[in-house]
Amino acid sequence: xxxNVFFTLILFNKRVDGSILRYNSGxxxxxxxxxxxxxxxxxxxxxxxxxxxxxxxxxxxxxLALSFIALLSIADYLLIETRRAANEAxxxxxxxxxxETTLLERIAGLTQSLVLADDISRPEIRERMSAAIAxxxxxxxxxxxxxxxxxxxxxAKVFGLxxxxxxxDDIRIKEYLKATREFTTLPRSQTAFESNITAxxxxxxVCERLTNKLDRVASDYRTARTRDxxxxxxxxxxxxxxxxxxxxxxxxxVFRPMTRRIQQEVAxxxxxxxxxxxxxETAKDGIIATDTDGHIDLINPSAARMxxxxxxxxxxxxxxxxxxxxxxxxxxxxxxxxxxxxxxxDGSTFPLDLTRAQARVxxxxxxxxxxxxxxxxxxxxxxxxxxxxxxxxxxxxxxxxHEIRNPLGSIKLNLxxxxxxxxxxxxxxxxxxxALEQLLRPISSxxxxxxxxxxxxxxxxxxxxxxxxxVSLNDIxxxxxxxxxxxxxxxxxxxxxxxxxxxPKVFGDVEQLWQVFLNLIRNAVxxxxxxxxxxxxxxxxxxxVEVSVTDSGTGISDEKQALLFKPFFTTKNSGTGLGLAxxxxxxxxxxxxxxxxxxxxxxxxxFIALPQAVNHSFSHALA
Amino acid sequence: MTxxxxxxVDDDVEFLGALEKMLRKxxxxxxxxxxxxxxxxxxxxxxxxxxxxxxxxxxxxxxxFTFIRALRExxxxxxxxxxxxxANSAVRESAxxxxxxxxxxxxxxxxxxxxAITRVTRKVDKPRAYGGKTKLNLIEGGCDxx
Numbered sequence: 001x002x003x004n005v006f007f008t009l010i011l012f013n014k015r016v017d018g019s020i021l022r023y024n025s026g027x028x029x030x031x032x033x034x035x036x037x038x039x040x041x042x043x044x045x046x047x048x049x050x051x052x053x054x055x056x057x058x059x060x061x062x063x064l065a066l067s068f069i070a071l072l073s074i075a076d077y078l079l080i081e082t083r084r085a086a087n088e089a090x091x092x093x094x095x096x097x098x099x100e101t102t103l104l105e106r107i108a109g110l111t112q113s114l115v116l117a118d119d120i121s122r123p124e125i126r127e128r129m130s131a132a133i134a135x136x137x138x139x140x141x142x143x144x145x146x147x148x149x150x151x152x153x154x155x156a157k158v159f160g161l162x163x164x165x166x167x168x169d170d171i172r173i174k175e176y177l178k179a180t181r182e183f184t185t186l187p188r189s190q191t192a193f194e195s196n197i198t199a200x201x202x203x204x205x206v207c208e209r210l211t212n213k214l215d216r217v218a219s220d221y222r223t224a225r226t227r228d229x230x231x232x233x234x235x236x237x238x239x240x241x242x243x244x245x246x247x248x249x250x251x252x253x254v255f256r257p258m259t260r261r262i263q264q265e266v267a268x269x270x271x272x273x274x275x276x277x278x279x280x281e282t283a284k285d286g287i288i289a290t291d292t293d294g295h296i297d298l299i300n301p302s303a304a305r306m307x308x309x310x311x312x313x314x315x316x317x318x319x320x321x322x323x324x325x326x327x328x329x330x331x332x333x334x335x336x337x338x339x340x341x342x343x344x345x346d347g348s349t350f351p352l353d354l355t356r357a358q359a360r361v362x363x364x365x366x367x368x369x370x371x372x373x374x375x376x377x378x379x380x381x382x383x384x385x386x387x388x389x390x391x392x393x394x395x396x397x398x399x400x401x402h403e404i405r406n407p408l409g410s411i412k413l414n415l416x417x418x419x420x421x422x423x424x425x426x427x428x429x430x431x432x433x434x435a436l437e438q439l440l441r442p443i444s445s446x447x448x449x450x451x452x453x454x455x456x457x458x459x460x461x462x463x464x465x466x467x468x469x470x471v472s473l474n475d476i477x478x479x480x481x482x483x484x485x486x487x488x489x490x491x492x493x494x495x496x497x498x499x500x501x502x503x504p505k506v507f508g509d510v511e512q513l514w515q516v517f518l519n520l521i522r523n524a525v526x527x528x529x530x531x532x533x534x535x536x537x538x539x540x541x542x543x544x545v546e547v548s549v550t551d552s553g554t555g556i557s558d559e560k561q562a563l564l565f566k567p568f569f570t571t572k573n574s575g576t577g578l579g580l581a582x583x584x585x586x587x588x589x590x591x592x593x594x595x596x597x598x599x600x601x602x603x604x605x606x607f608i609a610l611p612q613a614v615n616h617s618f619s620h621a622l623a
Numbered sequence: 624m625t626x627x628x629x630x631x632v633d634d635d636v637e638f639l640g641a642l643e644k645m646l647r648k649x650x651x652x653x654x655x656x657x658x659x660x661x662x663x664x665x666x667x668x669x670x671x672x673x674x675x676x677x678x679x680x681x682x683x684x685x686x687x688f689t690f691i692r693a694l695r696e697x698x699x700x701x702x703x704x705x706x707x708x709x710a711n712s713a714v715r716e717s718a719x720x721x722x723x724x725x726x727x728x729x730x731x732x733x734x735x736x737x738x739a740i741t742r743v744t745r746k747v748d749k750p751r752a753y754g755g756k757t758k759l760n761l762i763e764g765g766c767d768x769x
Contacts, residue, residue, distance in 0.1 A: 398709060402681070405708035406635050409729030413641035416733060420648070442637045 060259065067247075286371040290319045297366060306352075306373050308344040323354070323369070342371065350375050396457070396567055399577070403453045407446035414443045456578040470505040470613045473513065473538055473547055480514045481536075484521065492531025493524075500538045506545050507613040512586045519579045520549040520606050527553025527604060544609045555600040564596060627674035627744055631655040632662045632690070633706070634682045638729070642677075645733065651740070659685040666698060673701055675743055677736075680707040680714065688721055695722035702743040706731055 280287055286303025290296055299314045307314070307322045322343055342352040355370040418439045425436075481495070488495055506513075517536075524534050532552040539546050556564065556571065563569045565584040570577035587594045591611050598604035629651050633639045636657055643655040654671060656662050659682050666673060676694060680687030691703050705718040710728040718726040725739040 398711075402709040405729045406638060409706075409708065409731055410635060410638035410641045412730035413638065413645055413733075417641060417644055417648070442641065446637055 060255075286369075286373075288319060288369045288371060289366045290369075292365050292367075294319050294367075303371055306344075306350075306371065307342060308346055319369070323371075342373070351378055353377075399567065400453070400457055403577075404450050407449045411443050411446045414439050414446075418443075456582070467509050467511075468507050469510070471508055471510055471513070472503065472505050473545060473610075474499045474503050476510055476514050477517060477536060477538070477547075480517060481521075488525070488534070491525055491528075493528060493534050494532070496533065496535040498535065498537040500540055502540070503538050504540055504545055504612040506590070506610045508590045508610065509586075513590070516583045516586050516608065517547070517549070519583050523579065524549060524551035524553065524604070527551050527555075532603075540612070543612055545612055547608045547610075548605055550603060550605040552603040555602055556596070556598040556604055557600055561596055561598060565594075626650055626652060627740065628652040628672060629654070629740070630662055630665065630673045630676045631678075632659050632676065632682070633657065633679040635679065642731075649737070658682075659687070659690045663690070663693065666694065666701070675702045675704060675740060677704045677706060680705060680710075680718070688717060691718065691721045691723055704736070704739050704743075706736075 280298075280300045283300055284302055286306045287298070287300040288296060288303050289298040296314050296317050296319050299309075299311055301311065304311045304314050309317075309322075340352050340354060341349040343349050351374050353372040353374045357368045357370070359366050359368060418436065421435055421439060477497070477499070481497070485495070521534065521536075528534075528551055533550075534552075535548075535550045537548045537550075539548075560569075560571060565580050567578055567581040569581075584594055587608055587610070593609045595607050596604065597607070629646060631639060631643055631646070631653060633642070633655075634657050639655050639657055643653050646653045654665065654673070656665065659678070662676070662678075663685075665671065666676075678687050678690055682690075687705065687707070691705065694701060694703060699722075703723045705723045705726040706729055707714055707718075707726065708729045710718075710726055715726040724743065725735075727735055727739070
């Protein structure tokens, strides 16, 4: 951009008299035409179109070119305005008519112009003007128009100066008046007329002198005026420079960064939109958005595929034709549950998982559903469950086989020994007696052991259906412990009971719950072979009832604690490894929790938490 | 060597008692213990000499495998026979890898046990007699190795 162009615009100045004033103080001067041509060069050209410049850049070019033309117009207008103002001030009027009219008309016009220019504010000009006006007025007042048709029929018109005579009554003045009358009336003779003409021209000579004087006054005025106007134009010019500078500055400092920011924001917005769209379109989950009437507003390819639709067909369709409940706006109890089914266009259904959300976009309420076809997941879950069940059965059978084969081993050995003894008895003289009995006893006890293992296993595997009722754990403990006290005393176990008097009831099976406590107490006693302290306590929280069984026994190491509830895991020599597994099974079937805390050498605590029997729906959960 | 000395280790006391009685009747010198730690101590003391150790796998305090490994390292001349209530192929392979010469399942077929003991006896007499057998064959052919 060439700044010189702007400077030239305003420094290119026209004087009031039409001459061109040039300022050559270091600025380049060009004609308005050049400037116009220059302005057109700001318009976007072919290269811009070909380069597909951004719209905002093109617009900026148009604006720049238009601004140029506007600036030219302003400059032109200022020049015209200046001339008009000068005309109104009178000077140019005088100049315009001064060349062609007769002297007298010139005077008359001058007077008029000067009167018009009376508002000139400079005091000295004004003074001189007033004097000139007064003088001219006097001339004008005495102007007399003479006209006469000559011999050839042409009308001659002559201006002359008359003398105004004040009203007097002396003779001399009356004579003068007579002469005046003669002057104002047509002369009777050619001679008289000519003499009158001569007299008139004499007067006109006076007039001319006066006119010259007025001319000088006017010239002075004009010079002063021109200077004023030039100064005014300069001032206007500088104002314009400032204005343009401000404009350019503003556009550079504000408009361009703003444009760039807007461009960046638009680009970012477009990128963000493309980004979101890409995510929605590639999402494996189905995404559906409906308006408040339940018509589909947006559907992604996954969802369309899921329901056997094309996106075009799906848009505008009612979502409840596909989804199993009235609208995405209505929360559906089944939506996340097992029963939710989606309906394809061919009428077939599939299990689905739905997450609902709602959002307000540009003042419009949208209901959004994220749908997932869970056919495959269901199948995998079922397979996993089956595999787990098989694994458990396998693990349990292996352990069970181990537990049974051990006693079977000794039974077999004893039977073999027995048959040898019997043979000896038959062949020899040894009487059957103590030796045989000694061999039979272990067989019997080993058979009992096998039976205990199988009983426990069956108890664990086929836990009878709980006969639930509202029961007090305190009652169960007190009743059960009453039978155990003699045994505990015999084993030197000191029992401490701290029961919560305000213990809420729980909903459970008395037999099974006592089985839980009995197993825990047995374990506690087994952990204290030489006797010790056993404390049993009950307490309650807002929703739960808690029971703790603590012994001062040997304690359980951390690794063993992790295996504690696993079937067939035991730390005892004669344990079946099913006691705590059974305890946990019962507690879990009562919707409770069991935990263990133990320190080696100090003892072990078991904590059981069961829900209070206040919530009636719990009974349904167990049913 | 006709009558080897045998150390029995099994936490199942009933089984231990019956087996001890049975082996004694066959004329073997038998020492029985329910604790592997006790067995380790007995061997370590060196008061008695044992030709064969017959051990269970699942025992308190020390696993049978650990016991066998330790024993094979300290006393490679003592042959080990493993008895287990649940001897699947994994258990067998593991036991044989750890250096046991046979792995038998409970309830024990006494014929196989005596056969194993006899083989040990023979091996002690003629060390090279069974050197050619591969491990795989041994496992498939009656889960013993000499």
